[in-house]
Amino acid sequence: MLPNPLEELQKAFEKFPGIGPRQANRFIFFLMKQPQDLDQTVQALIGLKNNVGLCKECYLPANLGEACYICLDKKRDKSTVYIVEKESDAINMENVGKFSGLYFVLGENISPIRESQMAKTRVKEIIRRIKKDPDKKEVILALNNTREGNFTALYVEELFKENIESSKIKLTRLGRGLSTGSELEYSDEETLRNAFENRR
Amino acid sequence: MLPNPLEELQKAFEKFPGIGPRQANRFIFFLMKQPQDLDQTVQALIGLKNNVGLCKECYLPANLGEACYICLDKKRDKSTVYIVEKESDAINMENVGKFSGLYFVLGENISPIRESQMAKTRVKEIIRRIKKDPDKKEVILALNNTREGNFTALYVEELFKENIESSKIKLTRLGRGLSTGSELEYSDEETLRNAFENRR
Amino acid sequence: MLPNPLEELQKAFEKFPGIGPRQANRFIFFLMKQPQDLDQTVQALIGLKNNVGLCKECYLPANLGEACYICLDKKRDKSTVYIVEKESDAINMENVGKFSGLYFVLGENISPIRESQMAKTRVKEIIRRIKKDPDKKEVILALNNTREGNFTALYVEELFKENIESSKIKLTRLGRGLSTGSELEYSDEETLRNAFENRR
Amino acid sequence: MLPNPLEELQKAFEKFPGIGPRQANRFIFFLMKQPQDLDQTVQALIGLKNNVGLCKECYLPANLGEACYICLDKKRDKSTVYIVEKESDAINMENVGKFSGLYFVLGENISPIRESQMAKTRVKEIIRRIKKDPDKKEVILALNNTREGNFTALYVEELFKENIESSKIKLTRLGRGLSTGSELEYSDEETLRNAFENRR
Numbered sequence: 075m076l077p078n079p080l081e082e083l084q085k086a087f088e089k090f091p092g093i094g095p096r097q098a099n100r101f102i103f104f105l106m107k108q109p110q111d112l113d114q115t116v117q118a119l120i121g122l123k124n125n126v127g128l129c130k131e132c133y134l135p136a137n138l139g140e141a142c143y144i145c146l147d148k149k150r151d152k153s154t155v156y157i158v159e160k161e162s163d164a165i166n167m168e169n170v171g172k173f174s175g176l177y178f179v180l181g182e183n184i185s186p187i188r189e190s191q192m193a194k195t196r197v198k199e200i201i202r203r204i205k206k207d208p209d210k211k212e213v214i215l216a217l218n219n220t221r222e223g224n225f226t227a228l229y230v231e232e233l234f235k236e237n238i239e240s241s242k243i244k245l246t247r248l249g250r251g252l253s254t255g256s257e258l259e260y261s262d263e264e265t266l267r268n269a270f271e272n273r274r
Numbered sequence: 275m276l277p278n279p280l281e282e283l284q285k286a287f288e289k290f291p292g293i294g295p296r297q298a299n300r301f302i303f304f305l306m307k308q309p310q311d312l313d314q315t316v317q318a319l320i321g322l323k324n325n326v327g328l329c330k331e332c333y334l335p336a337n338l339g340e341a342c343y344i345c346l347d348k349k350r351d352k353s354t355v356y357i358v359e360k361e362s363d364a365i366n367m368e369n370v371g372k373f374s375g376l377y378f379v380l381g382e383n384i385s386p387i388r389e390s391q392m393a394k395t396r397v398k399e400i401i402r403r404i405k406k407d408p409d410k411k412e413v414i415l416a417l418n419n420t421r422e423g424n425f426t427a428l429y430v431e432e433l434f435k436e437n438i439e440s441s442k443i444k445l446t447r448l449g450r451g452l453s454t455g456s457e458l459e460y461s462d463e464e465t466l467r468n469a470f471e472n473r474r
Numbered sequence: 475m476l477p478n479p480l481e482e483l484q485k486a487f488e489k490f491p492g493i494g495p496r497q498a499n500r501f502i503f504f505l506m507k508q509p510q511d512l513d514q515t516v517q518a519l520i521g522l523k524n525n526v527g528l529c530k531e532c533y534l535p536a537n538l539g540e541a542c543y544i545c546l547d548k549k550r551d552k553s554t555v556y557i558v559e560k561e562s563d564a565i566n567m568e569n570v571g572k573f574s575g576l577y578f579v580l581g582e583n584i585s586p587i588r589e590s591q592m593a594k595t596r597v598k599e600i601i602r603r604i605k606k607d608p609d610k611k612e613v614i615l616a617l618n619n620t621r622e623g624n625f626t627a628l629y630v631e632e633l634f635k636e637n638i639e640s641s642k643i644k645l646t647r648l649g650r651g652l653s654t655g656s657e658l659e660y661s662d663e664e665t666l667r668n669a670f671e672n673r674r
Numbered sequence: 675m676l677p678n679p680l681e682e683l684q685k686a687f688e689k690f691p692g693i694g695p696r697q698a699n700r701f702i703f704f705l706m707k708q709p710q711d712l713d714q715t716v717q718a719l720i721g722l723k724n725n726v727g728l729c730k731e732c733y734l735p736a737n738l739g740e741a742c743y744i745c746l747d748k749k750r751d752k753s754t755v756y757i758v759e760k761e762s763d764a765i766n767m768e769n770v771g772k773f774s775g776l777y778f779v780l781g782e783n784i785s786p787i788r789e790s791q792m793a794k795t796r797v798k799e800i801i802r803r804i805k806k807d808p809d810k811k812e813v814i815l816a817l818n819n820t821r822e823g824n825f826t827a828l829y830v831e832e833l834f835k836e837n838i839e840s841s842k843i844k845l846t847r848l849g850r851g852l853s854t855g856s857e858l859e860y861s862d863e864e865t866l867r868n869a870f871e872n873r874r
Contacts, residue, residue: 075344075368077337079321086315089308091300096659099362100291105322106335107381108289115286116319121279122305123312135306137277144275162299163858168275170866181307214873218859219852249851249872252819253865256853258763259496259818265853266770272849272872273814296859363658370666414673418659419652449651449672452619453665456653458563459618459696465653466570472649472672473614475744475768477737479721486715489708491700499762500691505722506735507781508689512723515686519716521679522705535706537677544675562699568675581707 133179133196134161144168144177151175153211155204157230159183159223163216175212183222184229197230201237212244219250333379333396334361344368344377351375353411355404357430359383359423363416375412383422384429397430401437412444419450533579533596534561544568544577551575553611555604557630559583559623563616575612583622584629597630601637612644619650733779733796734761744768744777751775753811755804757830759783759823763816775812783822784829797830801837812844819850 076084080102087098105112126135129142136142144150154175158164164177178200180193204210215230217223227247234245250268252261261269276284280302287298305312326335329342336342344350354375358364364377378400380393404410415430417423427447434445450468452461461469476484480502487498505512526535529542536542544550554575558564564577578600580593604610615630617623627647634645650668652661661669676684680702687698705712726735729742736742744750754775758764764777778800780793804810815830817823827847834845850868852861861869 075342075365077326077335077343079318079325080335082314083318083322086311086318089304089311089314091304092297096362097292099365102322102335103361104289104291105319106326106328109323111286111289112319112323114282114289116316116323118279118283118286119305119312119316119319122283122302123309123316125279126277126306128306135277135280135302142275143277158858160859161303162296165275165299166858166861166863167866167870170863170870172867172870214870216858216870218857219854220857223857246873248869249849249874251849251851251853251868251872253851253853253856253868254819254862257818257820257823258758258766258816259760261766262854263766263770266767267772268851268853269848270767270770270772270814270816272851272874273846274849274872358658360659366658366661366663367666367670370663370670372667372670414670416658416670418657419654420657423657446673448669449649449674451649451651451653451668451672453651453653453656453668454619454662457618457620457623458558458566458616459560461566462654463566463570466567467572468651468653469648470567470570470572470614470616472651472674473646474649474672475742475765477726477735477743479718479725480735482714483718483722486711486718489704489711491704492697496762497692499765502722502735503761504689504691505719506726506728509723511686511689512719514682514689516716516719516723518679518683518686519705519712519719522683522702523709523712523716525679526677526706528706534675535677535680535702542675543677561703562696565675565699 132164132177133181134164134177149174152207153209154214155200155210155212156214156216157200158216159218159226167216175214180226183217184226186225193226194229197233201230201233204243205237210243212246215245215247217247219248332364332377333381334364334377349374352407353409354414355400355410355412356414356416357400358416359418359426367416375414380426383417384426386425393426394429397433401430401433404443405438410443412446415445415447417448419448532564532577533581534564534577549574552607553609554614555600555610555612556614556616557600558616559618559626567616575614580626583617584626586625593626594629597633601630601633604643605638610643612646615645615647617648619648732764732777733781734764734777749774752807753809754814755800755810755812756814756816757800758816759818759826767816775814780826783817784826786825793826794829797833801830801833804843805838810843812846815845815847817848819848 083102084095084098087093087101088095105115125138127138129136129145131141131145134142134144151174155178156167156173156175157178157180159180159182161179164179167173180196182193184193185191204213213234215227217227231245249272251272252265252269258266283302284295284298287293287301288295305315325338327338329336329345331341331345334342334344351374355378356367356373356375357378357380359380359382361379364379367373380396382393384393385391404413413434415427417427431445449472451472452465452469458466483502484495484498487493487501488495505515525538527538529536529545531541531545534542534544551574555578556567556573556575557578557580559580559582561579564579567573580596582593584593585591604613613634615627617627631645649672651672652665652669658666683702684695684698687693687701688695705715725738727738729736729745731741731745734742734744751774755778756767756773756775757778757780759780759782761779764779767773780796782793784793785791804813813834815827817827831845849872851872852865852869858866
């Protein structure tokens with residue numbers, strides 16, 4: 075019963091992560107009521123399409139054909155690499171303001187069953203580069219503490235050990251224990267064990 | 275730390291209903307990975323902007339400058355009007371397939387404090403039109419069973435009574451009682467009372 | 475590691491509906507800290523055990539060996555029976571204050587697969603009694619609007635039709651439509667259809 | 675409308691932590707249907723009342739007039755104390771199976787506004803005992819990573835520093851970082867900072 079462009083737009087929005095038909099409709103009616111927001115969205119999407127790509131060094135978003143702001147920044151500490159699954163994991167860490175090294179985005183977790191995979195290629199690429207780079211001192215695996223994140227960390231660690239002398243470059247994982255708001259009563263055994271072993 | 279067009283797009287998405295910074299970022303990274311979905315979204319948004327407006331009869335979306343599919347449909351029963359707050363309330367009812375009359379969208383609930391309001395203007399407009407139309411037989415108030423929806427219904431009813439002889443046109447509200455999945459143990463007193471009084 | 479009586483009490487509380495090991499522990503530590511609440515609970519449980527049974531007329535709780543307060547109340551309207559699944563469904567309706575007839579508790583929903591079942595026996599019993607009682611005018615099926623509740627209603631209706639002339643006693647179900655707080659945007663099709671058909 | 679003992683029992687259950695009138699009713703109807711569970715609950719409650727008290731050493735539950743199983747166990751390492759808010763925090767750690775020292779239960783968090791408080795008395799007591807005990811080597815503050823837990827930890831630390839030479843006894847806190855299931859995308863800045871600083 076809706077005009078064609080609405081049906082098209084509904085289909086497009088339904089592909090967005092986490093968006094179902096109901097919220098797709100809400101987006102549409104919101105944009106119909108706010109023509110200036112509709113314009114702004116169209117312009118920003120066209121800007122994304124025409125002017126943004128991935129940094130060839132670290133796969134963070136960058137101006138098309140260039141390296142990203144962080145890789146271009148001469149003040150960053152090139153001896154440390156912080157390996158993440160998602161772009162937003164790097165952005166979140168950047169907001170913390172404690173890390174001054176470089177990032178590297180895998181783009182997804184390593185799958186135990188898929189043979190050929192973008193993330194595997196990227197892991198091999200970063201290990202090759204780390205190996206050749208005499209300035210590298212530490213690689214931080216900043217992956218989710220989930221089954222998938224832990225499998226990915228394991229994969230990187232194995233490949234790291236095969237290729238890089240541990241005496242030269244340190245490989246670390248993010249610390250484990252109580253996160254903000256954690257109550258002992260609701261903490262699982264693994265978290266309690268980690269919190270106990272990592273007490274300080 | 276992100277390229278400008280991303281910041282612009284993040285701002286645009288954050289205005290979407292129910293979308294915060296995190297999901298705005300997810301949308302962006304999704305679109306960066308799926309260029310064809312980015313294209314589809316841009317095209318659909320431009321289509322919305324250039325080709326879609328509101329039906330002058332009922333305020334449902336329509337091809338620009340035209341009445342909506344339902345108002346144009348000669349087979350619809352013009353004696354009945356189903357008044358809703360939101361466009362999607364009309365779409366949902368259309369999917370039920372039981373109603374063959376016309377719709378009228380208020381666009382928002384009536385506010386008890388704002389003097390001048392789009393919804394008030396629309397209520398006056400539909401009552402004026404109903405009054406003049408000798409074919410109208412029933413007006414259905416299909417508003418949320420919430421404080422806001424009930425206040426809106428009250429407002430329409432008052433204006434209706436002042437302007438239209440009840441013997442000529444029937445004004446009804448959607449029925450109340452147990453909705454699908456309702457358990458008596460968790461039902462509030464008003465719902466139980468309505469369910470009891472409307473037993474059949 | 476806990477003293478025996480605690481382990482026993484933990485096991486007992488874990489059988490309570492909706493209670494897991496964690497909340498069972500909370501109950502115990504609460505009672506250890508509040509000896510007067512522990513005493514009150516013990517006394518009340520002993521009171522329940524020694525002095526409370528089920529009403530032989532309607533299966534609501536009653537003083538041991540007696541009928542319940544409602545069945546004993548001469549002012550109640552004996553022409554109407556309100557059939558519920560659970561005791562609390564009757565209590566909730568009593569709090570609404572609109573119903574002055576008698577209740578009848580099935581104790582559970584009818585199962586489509588179990589041949590012999592307490593609820594089936596109770597349905598047969600109430601139908602037998604209704605059939606013989608010249609004063610009965612209406613039987614209200616006050617069951618959940620869920621798959622289980624609707625199946626139970628169907629079972630009672632079938633047995634009712636086989637045994638009782640519909641001209642003599644009316645069989646009704648609780649009304650269906652929007653419950654308190656229902657928004658049209660989130661209502662399923664069946665609820666919308668019911669709300670539409672039961673408009674008034 | 676319910677028999678007196680039920681009303682009493684409802685009142686008693688409503689005092690249980692996290693229990694409202696609806697679940698109190700559910701407990702009652704459950705116990706009325708399961709007389710053997712009612713008996714078991716009564717017996718276990720009487721056992722709790724007559725045979726269980728708090729360990730004078732650590733405030734964990736113990737057989738009345740005795741120390742708890744852990745304090746009585748000669749194999750436990752008496753050089754380490756694990757200070758918790760709740761009994762269940764100790765039980766959870768015991769299930770982890772990594773800690774072989776002694777526990778000490780505060781029973782509640784320290785309040786910044788209440789002058790005289792059970793937990794303050796207990797903190798003073800444990801610090802007095804630690805001070806006199808030449809075998810003590812480590813005190814572990816195992817408190818929630820919440821505002822209340824952190825305030826309590828601060829209070830214990832201050833009192834500890836005033837009374838005990840840090841060279842003699844180590845005071846530690848549970849480690850902080852990613853807990854099981856933590857995703858970087860949803861982790862707050864403090865957790866990310868802790869996870870980064872505690873990387874290993």
